[in-house]
Every structure is written in C-alpha cells, then in structure tokens.
Amino acid sequence: MDFLIMNDGTPWLSILIFLPLAGALVQMCLKGDQAARLWAMLVTLATAVVSLPLYFKFNPNTALYQFGEDHVWIPSLHIHYTLGVDGISLLLVLMTTLLMPLCVLGSWRYIQKRVKEFMVCLLLMESFMLGVFAALDFVLFYVLWEAMLIPMYLLIGVWGGPRKVYASIKFFLYTLAGSVMLLVAIIALYLKTGSFSIPNMMGQNYSTVFQTWVFLAFFLAFAIKVPMFPFHTWLPAAHVEAPTAGSVILASVLLKMGTYGFLRFCLPITPEATFTFMPYVLWLSVAGILYGGFTALAQSDMKKLIAYSSVGHMGFVTLGIFVLNTKGIEGALLQMINHGVTTGALFLCVGMIYERTHSRELAMAKGVGQYMPIYVTFLAFFSLSSLAFPGTNSFVGEFLVLAGGFAKNKVVAAAAVPGAILAAAYMLRMLQKVVWGGTDNPDQSYLTDLNLREIVTLAPLLFFVFWIGLAPKPFMNVMHTSVAHLLDQVNVAQAGGAVKVAKVMLP
C-alpha cells in the first residue's frame, strides 16, 4: 500500500460514507414529515461539517492518496475496502457534502408525499456518491457506482414529473448497460495484476490490444454517465422529470462521476489507448459542446434548457481532460466543480419557480422580475456564471480549458469557441424572458418573492460562484501535484503509432 498515506487515527472517509447511511437507517424509524426533513438536514449538515477537516488536513504537496484506510473485505478474491482521496477527488467529495444540505432545503416544500422515503433516498445517494469518489478498490467502486442507481431510480420514478416512468427506466437501463462491460474490464485487469487495487492497476505495461479493449469498456461506461454526445439522450429526460433535488444531484454530482472516471481510470490505467483515442474523444467533445448549445437555444422548457446546457458544459470538461496538458486537466477539474455549483443552483432556481407557477415553461415564467426581484438577482448571477462571464467561476475553468486546448491544437479549440458564444445566447435569452418578458406576460402578480429558506439555499452557491471566480487559488492549489502526477503517468505512453493517428485527426 505504498500509494496510500494512512489516516491520522480518525477514519474520516469511513465516517463520511457511513454517517449518511446510518442516518438513513435511523430515518426509516422516524415518524412525521417535518421530523424527516429536520433529521435529513441534520445528517447532511453533520456530514458537511465532518468533511471540512479533509480540506484543512490535506497535504497538497504529494500525489499520494491521503486519509487512507485499508481493510481486507473478501480475502479469496483479494478484494479490499480501500479508501483515500487525492487532489482529483478531494474537491468532488467536498462539493458533494456541500450540495446535499442544499438539496434537502430545496425539497423542503417541493416534496409533500412520502417525505421520509424521499429523504432516505437522498441520504443513501450521499453515502454512495461519497464512496464512489473515495474508493480505491475497483470492486468497492463498482458496487457503489451501481448501487447508486437504485435510490436515483426511485427519486425519479416515484417523485418525478408526468413522464417519470419513461425517464427513470431510460436512465437506469442506459447507465446499467454502459457499465456491464466495465465489470468485465475490471475482472480482466484483476487477472493481469492480481488485485483490485486501482492504484496498482496504473502504470502497468499492458499490451496495446488489451489497453484498447479496456479503454473502450471504460469509455462506454463513463461517456454514458458524463454524458458525451451521442450518449446523452437519457439526460434531458431524466433531468426534466426528476424532482429538484434529483436534478441537482444528477447534474452536480452524477455527471462528474463520468469525467472523474476518465481521470481516475482511463488516463492512468490505459495511457497508450488514451493517446490513440484522444482525437476522437476531442471531436466528440466539440460535437457535444456545439450540439448542446444549439439544442439549448431551442428549448421552451427551462429544465430542458439547463439539461442541454449541461451537455455543452460537460463537453468542455471532456475537452479539457483529453487535451492531456496541465492547463486542460486543471481547467476540467475546476470546471467540474463549477458546473456542479452553477447548474445545481440553476436547477434549484427552476424548482423555486415551479413551486409557484407549477410549470417549467419559459412562457409561463415570463416577466417575474417585477414581482420577484431577489429571485431574478440570484438567477442573473447564476446565468452569468453558466455562460462563463468574467469574474464568475466558470470563466476561470473554461478559460483554462480553452488555453489548454489552444496549446494542444488550434483547430479543435477554435471549433469549441462558438460553444461559449452559444452559452451566452441561450442563457441571456432565458434571463431576458424571465426578468422582463415582453408585452404579453402572463399575470404574475400573485407570485411571492423568495423566503428566507430559499435565500439560504442559494446564497452559499452564489458565494462559491464569486469565490472561485475571483480567487480560485485555494481550489487550484490542491490539484497541482495530483494533476502533474497524472500527466506523468499518461506521458509514458506518448510514443509510437498513436501520435500518427493524432496528426491525421487533428490538423
């Protein structure tokens, strides 16, 4: 276990993972809706507080995995319960713990039926998501990765909108079908290395053919989760039908698991195949950016608009990852956090208007600015953040990604630039309609502005929008060493035939 720095006596990561799980078990025994909400709030807040020491105790000068834990789980198959975080997963863990209390707050009034079960699902989700980011054993990772589908399926299928059945089944089938080959790849890797330890699988000299197949299996699973064009079709359906908290979790955390998978598995385990497939992935990312942008421009449903904008934003993330240089990957990592904060906030905003008008149609939300000034202020800032306005968080991330892109290949980067302009177009279009509308606005005078709970829900996210936008250093600091280490692992393979293909694909 030379890749692991053991914890200082307190198993922080296990506490993080099991706290929501234990909370969910207690939750099942509680009676009453209000008690359920308060309890879920308490548990998620406690988890958020427990996660803070991770940041302060984190040593940014090492690429090893920290806060490590290692116990034997299934001896006959060499499966361990291994946890640890590095600069790549740390911020994702923290973002997850930050968002969960806000999800509970955002569902306070939105969820009126079977509140207890809803909160149980949320807590289970939190437990599994944190586990996915912290797991360093591939079986543990896979167990949590798949187990997550069940509460998420229920969140969409039980508390979702009118087409919830279709959306939830599509979500489940798509994700599961993508991951079955991942399982085969995991077993194949195990047979090569003799253990399921993820760090032990990295940097091995696998044959080119083996790497290719493993990469493809990984890619299918993660590209569906991201989702990359053309595997994105489950996303709009699931996002639109999910309840607010479900959309936030989906957009902010679940999508990140795909890109996290690329960073954690594809790049370091199959570096040679990464170089071979890099050009294709880059062009798919560009396609996603443009396709997401154009489609978002045409939406009349606010949730759908944001869902398609996610396809575009995640395209930037995959672009940043696969340019395979420091700026690109750091930008992508930061953009993952940014997208989590901003899109989560936008979904919360849509949920708030939906609670009032019971419609997600843009036409029904026209001209609410006059009656909900606080609301539109928040919405405006989050929209600007979404279109990467300078001074907001996404600007930093997107700028880094594009800088990395231009350093790698000017044509690809230039092809992605219109995506940024499209983002401005669809976001401003939505903003204009919601704030001012036109001469034919529906009567919005019955609307009440945000109450204290809703302001508290959105305020922390706004805070992060500006913090990351104006002073990203605390966030960038933790990732430098890990990203540099990752690039070392990848660049080992930069030789041979892969480069020739890249020349043809990337003029």
Next chain:
Amino acid sequence: MNPMLFAPELVLLFGSLILFFLSLSGSGGRQARNLSLVIALVAVVLTFAGFNQQGTLFYAAYKVDHFSQLFKLLIGCGLTVVLLFGGDLKGVSDEVRPEYYLFLILSTLGLVMLVSSVELLTFFIALELSSYSLYLLVPMRDDRTGVRSQMEAAIKYILFGVVATGVMLFGMSYLFGLTGTTYFSELLPKLHALGATPAAMVGIAMVMGGFFYKLGVFPFHFWVPDVYQGSSNETTAFIASVPKLGAVALLIRITTLVAPNSEIVVDLMMGLAVASMFYGNLVALVQKDIKRMLGFSGIAHAGFVLLGLITLQESGYATSMYYIFGYVVMNLACFLVICKVSAQGENVLIEDLSGLHKRSPLLALTLGVGMFALAGIPPFVGFMGKFMLLAGALKAGHLTLVILAALNTAIAIYYYLSVVRVVYCNDPEERPAVAVDGVTGAVSVGLMVLIVAMGLAPAGVLEMATQALRAIL
C-alpha cells in the same frame, strides 16, 4: 450405526408417516401444516446439531459429510421458510391439504437423501422420490380457471421429467458399462483414467441431463414456465427454490467426474449456459404473469450457475454454490410477496402489483430488494454471485462467455425493473391493501437482511462452501 447420521432423514420419514395417518383421519389442513412445520424445524435443528458428523451408511452408498450436511441444512431452511409464509395455502382446498403436506415432506426427504447419496442407484431412487412427490403437488391446486391448467402443468412436468430421467439412466448405464461400478468413489478415478473417451463424455453429459432438468437448463427447461404458472403459488415457491439446491449439489458431484482435459463436456455446458441465459432473459421480457416471468428468469439463472461448473475447479464450484444459495433466498423473497398479494390463491399478473408500496410498504420493499438482487445490482447477493462467477470464468479463459453473460445482465434488468416500476411508480387504483401477519413480516425482513448480508460479506458463505467441497473433492 450412529443414529445422528440419519436423524434428519428419520424425522422426515416418521413425520411423513404421521401425516399419512392424519390424512386418513380426514382432519383439516391447519393441523397438518403445523405438524409439517414442526417436522421441518426438528429436521433443521437435528441437521444443525449433526453438522460436523461424518460417516457412511448402507454399504457405503450413503455418505454424510460437510457437503451433504450444508445442503441438508439449507434444504431444511428453505422448506421451513416456504411453510412459514405459505401457511394459509390458499390455492389448495382444505380436504387435500394433509396429503399436500405429506408429499411436500416426502419430496424434501428425497432431496435430503439425494445430496447424501454417493452411488448411482441411490441417486436415482432419491431423485425419483423427490420428483414424484412434486409431480403430485402440482395438480392438487383448485381448478379456478375452468381450463384445468394445473392438470396440463402436471402432465408436462411428469412427461418431461420421465424423459429426463430416461436420459439420465441411459447415461448411467454407459458409466457402469465403462467402469463396472456404480460407486462414486470408484467411478472418479476410473473415469479420470479414461480421459476424454467419447463414451465417458456422453455418459456424463446424459447423467447431467437429469439434473439440468431439475435446474431448468435449456433444453430441459420446457416444463418450467407452465409448471410455475399452473401450480399454486406456494407450490411454485417450493419448486422454484428448494429442489434447485439438490440439483446443484448433484451437478457438482457429477462435474467432478469430468476428466480435467475434456473440452467437449465443458464446451457443451458453455453452449447450454449461453442458450439458457439468452432464452430465459429474452422470453422473460414479454411475460405478464409474474410466476411465469420468474420461471424464465430461473432458466437464465440456471445458465449462470453453469458458469461456475465449467471452470472444473474448486473455487468455481464454491461460487456456484454461493450463487444458488443466494438465488434461493432471493427467489423465496419474491415468492413470499406473490403468495401474500394473491388474495385467494389465484395467479398474480405483474399488473396486479400496481401501487404495492401503498398497499403494503414492507412487501413492496421485499419485492424491490428481491428484484434488484435477481437483476444483479449491488449491494445485493445477486451481484456478488454474478461477479464472482464472471471472475472465475474469465480466469479459466472463457472471455466470450463472460461477455455474453455480461450482456445478459443488461437484457435482464429490463423485466426486473418493470416489476419495480409497477410496484413503486403505478397507482394502486381500486386494488385492496395487503395484510401482512407478524410471521410473514419477520420472514420477509429476515430474507432481506440475508440478501444484503450475503452480498456484502460473501467471505463467510464462500468459506463454508469451500469447506464443504473439500469433503467431496
């Protein structure tokens, strides 16, 4: 002779005699059911007490060891669970209930003897005892449809059963002809010495056929959907779970006869495994009756069990055992819900489960856990079993097979998920609430805990299975 060696069998035997006299006296089903429950519990306790017993009986045709005791214990537990939740036996009229329980106990006796027998003719007798009792259970269902579907099911069951038995006997004659013995301990070295002789391969494959039939492996599966559908819910719960334990136990014993270098038998089993998985899963997609659907899903799972056997290694057999134990638990959880939802013992359509989460949250959760477990979603036992089977098969070098099996997981999820969808996302409409008595509630919670615990901590069960296998290898 140490009486403890044969104690569970004796209890079942005397229990069935008492039941026989009870059936003559014309007393009601309630009494018979309580008596059977006592018999089953006593048998379980005695097996447990004699878990570490070892020895041979009846001129070495009958062997008690870890392997047999483990299976006996599970068979006893399976019977107990079926008796606990199927206590009201809604689909069978009161006057035949004593006979019903008589044959149920006799069938269990057959299975218990089956896992202990180490001689071909003893195999045969034990197998027939268990099968013929089961054949009789099927037509005892009330005729509620007016088309006597239970008779059709029984006839199919018996005809296919007889054919499978015939095939098996034919195979046994080959084995006897080749080696001149019916004792397992002598067959093993002689057959291994013969190597990949075609006659030996054919003989072994044909003997396997008899147990493929019990397990529902393609092409011996034709009885499965009709018998599942035609029998009363409680009978199906038994047929779908407990006999499969015996079938896997015997399949493992027979597979050990296969010489290490005989590709043909392995290829044959691989072919059957793939065919079972695809056939079972694809046909299950379009089923409306949930028992029928579970029948086809059982065919697919039987294919998965074979994945462990084809490795011809101890670890592979151990995972097959683990898988079938898990399968029995998951299946019992699903059948528990079916038995309870069915108000008068009628068949349950998937549609009838609409809004179960409102009508009975506990049953809905049980069914949800059962379905996700059968589909192989972690953290449930179905996933761990599938994962270990795939790992073992890939280790043995069967990449194509593993990929095909993984694809099947993706196909299967749809129909399991449709049940969950109906349970959780549909509205109950006019359907009544389902009452759950305390015992059933406790059993369902117990089964769910087992499904999760076995999935998260498989090491203990695997260790037990490996220990048991050491006794026969």
